Structure formats: structure tokens, C-alpha cells
Amino acid sequence: MGVARQHPAGISLGSITRYFPIELVETILEDTGRQSVRRRKLPAPEMMYYVIALGLYFSDGCREVLRRVIRRVRPTWPEEYDQDVSSESAISQARTRLGSKPVERLYHAVARPIATRSTGGAWYRRWRLVTIDGTLLDVADTPKNARAFHRPGVSFGSAAYPQLRVVILLENGTHVLFGAALGGYQTGEMTLAKKVVQRLSSDALCLADRGLFGFPLWCAARQTGAELLWRVSSNLVLPRLRELTDRSYLTKIYPSPNHRRDDRDGVWVRVISFEAGPAAKREPYRLLCSILDPRKAPAIQLANLYAKRWTVETTFAELKTRLRGTAVVLRSQTPEHVRQDVYGMLLAHFGVRALMHEAALAQRTEPGALSFLGALRIIHRHLPQFVSFPPSVRLTGPSSDPSPDRPLQDPLPPSPSLASCC
Secondary structure, three states, rough: OOOOOOOOOOOOOOOOOOOHHHHHHHHHHHHHHOOOOOOOOOOOOHHHHHHHHHOOOOOOHHHHHHHHHHHOOOOOOOOHHHHHHOOOOHHHHHHHHOOOOOHHHHHHHHOOOOOOOOOOOOOOOEEEEEEEEEEEEEOOOHHHHHHHOOOOOOOOEEOOOOOEEEOOOHHHOOOOEEHHHHHHOOOOOOHOOOOOOOOHOOOOEEEEEEEHHHHHHHHHHOOOOOOOEEEEEOOOOOOOOOOOOOOOOEEOOOOOOOHHHOOOOOOEEEEEEEEOOHHOOOOOEEEEEOOOOOOOOOHHHHHHHHHHHHHHHHHHHHHHHOOOOOOOOOOOOHHHHHHHHHHHHHHHHHHHHHHHHHHHHHHHHHHHHHHHHHHHHHHHHHHHHHHOOOOOOOOOOOOOOOOOOOOOOOOOOOOOOOOOHH
């Protein structure tokens, strides 16, 4: 992200968990049948927030993250009980009881485009800028993970780690990642993208690289009402059927060569061709656009707009390098826990980015002008002072309060500012 160009002083950090209300968490747990049916040391609502905390403190050990959370909720928690609850076996069993489905449901419920009309860099004319793309994450080398996710092939044998594939949507202006779909290495990006495009909104202008173009996916994305600006390969047949005033032209795309030959079921699209890059290495680009009227979106503006697709690579770096720190692979040993890790990490990223968006709006600057790493450091430094679980959550076990049904009402300390991180 680089050093920020603006300093939004006076912005309250608050508690990151306010984006994940306990009422929603409990509803999801009930809908998925994962609510705690009896009192446990690590009940399901607490584990949902613990998984998000793992995403924030990815470089820390699982037991250390849990200790921080428990110590904040119950300051008088006895040391011997703390050791029992935070054992690796207890944590693993609690995570297994929870599963990945509730965390996935929470992610899809809260992670969404959040840009307002005042958000700088989030819009092109009346359209919200969105990018679809995929990435790979290394997971722990265990037999179960290898069977579930598979390894990429290399020149001799196979790679060191199994890999999980993620295809996701990015709101360019806020760097919010939403609509993620997960699969193994052998699951194609197009397969996952078919699930992801269903989460496009009708006010979106979606950017995509050439590896994602296909007639069925294009049509599925268009059915949402979103407009599309996708790069296509140079060997795709796109005859000039109608020239336009801005040097773009109209053509048709078809489900198959036979459909093209018979001119059946074709879809009108607009083609924008240009070259970009250093003078010695000019690279040709061809973009397909669903906005057919050049008066609504001139070709030169769309060509310049496509460069914003690279924002997704910067955001993947936030997820894979900034948030994960020095961790090389996802820590979990089983596929279900791996999926928990990924959705927890995505929820943590959404929380940080939502806070940064609020700071940007208050300072009237673009969210991209703020430092993600700086904001993350502020959260790491001050989050233990806040309620890692919402104040109304109850935690069973020894306490100075003899009533287990009394809600926690710990007062919040003064909120730190994002000024020093941005």
C-alpha cells in the first residue's frame, strides 16, 4: 500500500467486532445447527469470534490468540483453567464442532460492497468498480489436505504444499473482498467464478483478465444486471460488424463455432483495442465491454479504467502477506479447519478495510491513500484492550461472578485513532 498521503486524525478505531453483531452470529449458528446445545468451555458463538481473531493474529499461535480473548472477557479466569481451555486438543475439538459453514455464512452476510457516493475512487460515472480474479493459497502438508485440495504439478514430482484456490470479487475503491468461492487446486477458476458472479450487483462495472472469459460466464454475469469490461485473448474471433465513432466497434460472441456459423444465439458486445506498456515492449489489449453506446462510456476512458484491475493484486498481497505476516502456509491440518482459516482471514480483512473506509470518508480522501499495514498495526496494538467478543456474550466457567447468566458489561477504554497508521 505504501505510505499514506493523508492523515485522518481523530477517527475512532472502536471494536472491530461491531461489524459482526452477536445477534447475526447466533442466528447463523441456529440456521446451520451449530449452536451450543449445552454449556461448554468454548461455546460456538465465542469460537466464531475466535476464528476471526485468528485471521487478525495470523502469525501468533492458536493458544496465544485464545488466551488473549479469554483474558479480556474474564480477567479473573484462573490460570489452571486457562491452561485447560487453551489446550490444542480443546481448541481443535471446538473448531471441529463449529465447522466451516457458519463462518462462511457470516462472511457472505457481512462482506459486501460498502462504498458510498462520497467514496473516492470507487465509481466510474454511475457504476461501482468491481474486479473478479483468483489466487492460490498454500495449505499445511497433511494427507487429508492433500486429498481435499491436491498439489500442483512441477517438473519432477509435485509441489511441496497442497493448494487451495480462491476466486473472489473486489470492490476497487474500498479494497473490500466479497463473494468468495473456495476449491482445490484442480478446481478451475471458471467453475468457481460461476458461483462468484451471482453476487454482482446491478450497479457494478466488473473488470476481469483474459483467463476468465467464456461465453457462459459472460452471460451469467450479465444476468445480474452488471456491466462488464473483460480482457480477451488475441486469438478470439471478433469480426468488425459495426464501427463506432470512438474507434471501438460492435461484434457478436457465440456459445460455439456452430452457433457462429449459423448466427444463432449471438450476444452483441463492444470491442476496444489498444496497446500499452513501454515503447520497446508495447502489448496489445482487446477488451470486451457490455456498454454498447460510446456516449455512455468512451473507449479511451474504458482503456484507462482497465488498469484499475491491478488493484486486486495489491489486495491479494494484503491478504497473503500483510495479514498472514511471516506465515508461509495456512496453519490448519484438516480441510474443514483450513476453510475456517480462509473465511476467518477474509472476515478480518473486511473488518480492517471497513474501518479504513470510515476513516477515509471522515477525512475526505480515498481509502487507497491509507496504509493497510499501518492500520493493521494499530489494531494489533489496541485490540486486546477492547472486547474481542461482543459485551453481551456469556462465557461459562470459573468467574468472580457466581451468576453465569449475567452479561458482561466491561466499559470500553478510550478509542485509539487511525491517524498514526495512515
